[in-house]
Amino acid sequence: MLDTLRRLIQEVNVARNLEQALTIIVQRIKQIIEADVCSVYLADSNNQQYVLMATDGLQPEAVGQVRLGAGEGLVGVVAQRAEPLNLDDAPSHPRYRYFPISGEEHFHAFLGVPIIHHRDVVGVLVVQRHAKTHFDEDNETLLITMAAQLAGAIAHAEVSGDLAGLDNKPDSGDSSRALLGQPGAPGIAIGKICVMYPFADIRAIPNRKVENVTTEIINFNAAINAVKKDMKDLASRLHDKLPTEERALFDVYSLMLDSESFTGVTRSRIEAGNWAPGALRETIEEHEQVFNQMEDAYLRERVEDIRDLGRRVLMYLQQNKQESREFPPRTVLVGEEITASMLAEVPSQNLCGVISVRGSSTSHVAILARALGIPAVMGATDLPVGRIDGAEVIADGYSGRVHIKPPEGVRKEYERLVDEETALSEELLALKDLPSETQDGLHVALYVNTGLMSDLTPTRQSGAEGIGLYRTEFPFMVRQRFPGEAEQHEIYHQVLEAFAPRPVVLRTLDVGGDKALPYFPIQEDNPFLGWRGIRITLDHPEIFLVQIRAMMRASVGLNNLNILLPMISDVSELHDALALIHQAYGELLEDGVDVVMPKVGVMIEVPSAVYQAGSLSRRVDFLSIGTNDLTQYLLAVDRNNARVAELYDSLHPAVIRAMLQVVESARVHNKPVSVCGEMAGDPAAAILLVGMGIHSLSMNVSSLARVKWVIRNMTQERAMEILSEVLMMEDVHSIRNYLNNTLELAGMGGLVRAGK
Numbered sequence: 001m002l003d004t005l006r007r008l009i010q011e012v013n014v015a016r017n018l019e020q021a022l023t024i025i026v027q028r029i030k031q032i033i034e035a036d037v038c039s040v041y042l043a044d045s046n047n048q049q050y051v052l053m054a055t056d057g058l059q060p061e062a063v064g065q066v067r068l069g070a071g072e073g074l075v076g077v078v079a080q081r082a083e084p085l086n087l088d089d090a091p092s093h094p095r096y097r098y099f100p101i102s103g104e105e106h107f108h109a110f111l112g113v114p115i116i117h118h119r120d121v122v123g124v125l126v127v128q129r130h131a132k133t134h135f136d137e138d139n140e141t142l143l144i145t146m147a148a149q150l151a152g153a154i155a156h157a158e159v160s161g162d163l164a165g166l167d168n169k170p171d172s173g174d175s176s177r178a179l180l181g182q183p184g185a186p187g188i189a190i191g192k193i194c195v196m197y198p199f200a201d202i203r204a205i206p207n208r209k210v211e212n213v214t215t216e217i218i219n220f221n222a223a224i225n226a227v228k229k230d231m232k233d234l235a236s237r238l239h240d241k242l243p244t245e246e247r248a249l250f251d252v253y254s255l256m257l258d259s260e261s262f263t264g265v266t267r268s269r270i271e272a273g274n275w276a277p278g279a280l281r282e283t284i285e286e287h288e289q290v291f292n293q294m295e296d297a298y299l300r301e302r303v304e305d306i307r308d309l310g311r312r313v314l315m316y317l318q319q320n321k322q323e324s325r326e327f328p329p330r331t332v333l334v335g336e337e338i339t340a341s342m343l344a345e346v347p348s349q350n351l352c353g354v355i356s357v358r359g360s361s362t363s364h365v366a367i368l369a370r371a372l373g374i375p376a377v378m379g380a381t382d383l384p385v386g387r388i389d390g391a392e393v394i395a396d397g398y399s400g401r402v403h404i405k406p407p408e409g410v411r412k413e414y415e416r417l418v419d420e421e422t423a424l425s426e427e428l429l430a431l432k433d434l435p436s437e438t439q440d441g442l443h444v445a446l447y448v449n450t451g452l453m454s455d456l457t458p459t460r461q462s463g464a465e466g467i468g469l470y471r472t473e474f475p476f477m478v479r480q481r482f483p484g485e486a487e488q489h490e491i492y493h494q495v496l497e498a499f500a501p502r503p504v505v506l507r508t509l510d511v512g513g514d515k516a517l518p519y520f521p522i523q524e525d526n527p528f529l530g531w532r533g534i535r536i537t538l539d540h541p542e543i544f545l546v547q548i549r550a551m552m553r554a555s556v557g558l559n560n561l562n563i564l565l566p567m568i569s570d571v572s573e574l575h576d577a578l579a580l581i582h583q584a585y586g587e588l589l590e591d592g593v594d595v596v597m598p599k600v601g602v603m604i605e606v607p608s609a610v611y612q613a614g615s616l617s618r619r620v621d622f623l624s625i626g627t628n629d630l631t632q633y634l635l636a637v638d639r640n641n642a643r644v645a646e647l648y649d650s651l652h653p654a655v656i657r658a659m660l661q662v663v664e665s666a667r668v669h670n671k672p673v674s675v676c677g678e679m680a681g682d683p684a685a686a687i688l689l690v691g692m693g694i695h696s697l698s699m700n701v702s703s704l705a706r707v708k709w710v711i712r713n714m715t716q717e718r719a720m721e722i723l724s725e726v727l728m729m730e731d732v733h734s735i736r737n738y739l740n741n742t743l744e745l746a747g748m749g750g751l752v753r754a755g756k
């Protein structure tokens with residue numbers, strides 16, 4: 001059964017639209033289960049009804065006509081209870097409803113299972129038989145598995161408009177099919193979708209209208225010829241090493257490259273208006289469908305050869321395309337996984353938003369977007385990436401909503417919000433030169449997180465008191481190799497000089513986890529629990545020492561350097577890191593460099609460090625809480641996983657209590673504590689941090705004015721009262737609601753949207 005299911009799922013996954021997917025499902029399931037009917041009903045949320053969308057066995061005229069409310073008829077019962085219903089004799093059930101148009105009176109056995117997406121019943125999958133029999137457990141599990149698979153496809157279709165007209169009314173234009181992701185970076189982007197895809201990943205290629213068919217065909221022919229030549233070269237190179245049968249594979253490849261079914265069909269698709277990579281993807285998907293139907297496992301596996309061929313052709317096509325990529329004004333970058341380097345590819349004046357299927361608000365690409373002031377939506381799992389290139393879009397970085405091809409009404413509403421936001425920013429701008437002080441005179445130092453050279457100017461002009469976190473890995477990520485001491489010295493010196501005499505905290509290299517260096521690949525099953533941050537640099541003292549020396553030399557004459565160590569989970573790691581820092585310091589003194597020993601701090605971002613905060617703070621000058629990782633590790637929620645992003649919230653009572661413990665442990669040793677995770681830039685959370693006695697916050701430059709506004713409208717005493725209230729709450733939602741209400745009541749409702 002597993003094999004059957006696997007093949008069916010593959011077929012459904014490559015269906016080009018919902019209608020095709022549903023037809024495949026009803027036909028194949030009816031066959032597999034040996035039922036007399038298989039039907040799919042989908043929710044029409046406008047009318048709170050379930051509509052028959054596809055059937056094999058009922059009268060085709062019934063499609064679109066049979067509609068049931070929740071709880072109405074057997075389909076309605078399945079939807080209402082959100083569980084399967086398996087009956088030998090459906091007509092004798094008290095909730096049975098008869099629709100003459102369906103021709104259903106002949107059927108007795110009924111099995112219906114709900115199709116559930118993100119906890120909502122979006123449809124019902126039904127099989128029926130004439131006889132009064134019971135569908136067995138295998139049938140039931142197959143149907144449940146299929147329904148789970150269908151849920152994603154339906155959500156995709158809904159967003160891309162496949163379900164338009166479900167209510168049989170013309171599209172009135174005032175209801176928009178919004179799709180919900182996670183807020184990634186605040187702000188609203190109204191622009192045009194530009195789909196980004198990884199090099200040579202055929203599945204990620206979107207359809208795109210071709211501008212010049214002739215040129216496209218010429219490029220495609222050139223790519224085919226280039227692959228043919230590669231195949232020939234490969235075959236002759238392996239001639240002596242491979243037996244004859246294996247060598248025959250290359251002949252098959254060459255034949256395929258000359259065939260009508262591969263090359264010819266793709267060419268026709270280009271002539272019909274799709275660009276070559278999109279046409280190629282469609283051809284490969286078509287072959288996948290055919291191969292997946294094959295009974296013979298060996299033949300089925302041959303689909304991999306076609307994919308391989310496709311990847312090779314694509315590589316040649318992309319060699320031409322990538323360089324000539326043009327980004328329209330108001331580009332909204334969209335992709336399965338938008339990376340930092342994709343962001344860097346778009347000229348900054350053209351980039352207006354980011355939407356990524358994978359990732360969450362604490363993914364590094366979201367952090368980067370915030371640093372650049374670009375609205376971002378992360379974890380938009382239902383986004384039909386392949387079908388929306390070039391479409392108009394609104395990305396709401398506050399709520400995580402995405403509207404593709406928004407109707408006029410929605411667009412107008414968002415334009416109004418953008419105007420409001422501009423007005424608020426102007427108001428906030430006026431705070432720039434005012435002190436960050438509570439109304440009872442407590443100074444809360446506000447610093448900026450960065451890692452980019454390009455945002456040093458806005459950072460300097462933001463009124464920040466310095467840099468609280470400079471992520472040194474970003475300059476490492478954009479190079480082809482580890483930067484040398486002189487190169488690093490140059491970068492660090494620019495940063496230190498730009499802010500002197502204000503303090504700058506340079507964090508030592510924190511790669512691993514979701515930050516990979518292209519020239520230092522690390523393959524691990526659990527990268528966030530693996531070789532990351534200080535664990536790597538302690539294993540490679542040569543990398544660590546070069547970095548420390550570059551930092552210290554860069555600070556000569558400025559003396560505003562602070563060094564921060566990431567991912568410390570054990571006192572012995574701190575001990576070893578301090579020994580290396582002192583070694584570098586000694587070496588520089590020996591070389592006659594007039595260097596001053598910088599302050600050294602530890603990031604508290606791993607649960608073990610929370611419990612050892614006392615032992616750690618005794619050995620260093622300051623602590624800085626990294627709430628992004630601390631939240632991830634305390635709550636066991638991957639910060640990049642959209643599926644569990646709902647569970648990721650730094651206002652969780654456990655995170656708040658852990659932070660309080662850190663502050664209390666550091667207080668015993670008289671060491672300052674700052675917060676440099678994203679929580680510091682959340683206006684609602686900032687109140688709690690001040691209440692805890694944290695007087696130094698480091699955040700993205702775009703959050704600074706908002707946090708300053710909260711601080712200037714608070715007293716320390718009030719912040720402490722709010723903290724004590726929050727400490728009595730047991731769940732994150734109550735805390736978030738309470739803090740938002742507090743902001744509203746204090747006349748700062750405008751900031752509520754800026755939080756998570």
Ligand code: PEP
Binds near residue numbers: 510629677678
């Ligand atoms: C953190 O973990 O909170 C932090 C500031 O570091 P990063 O986001 O770079 O992991």
Ligand code: MG
Binds near residue numbers: 566628
């Ligand atoms: Mg971290």
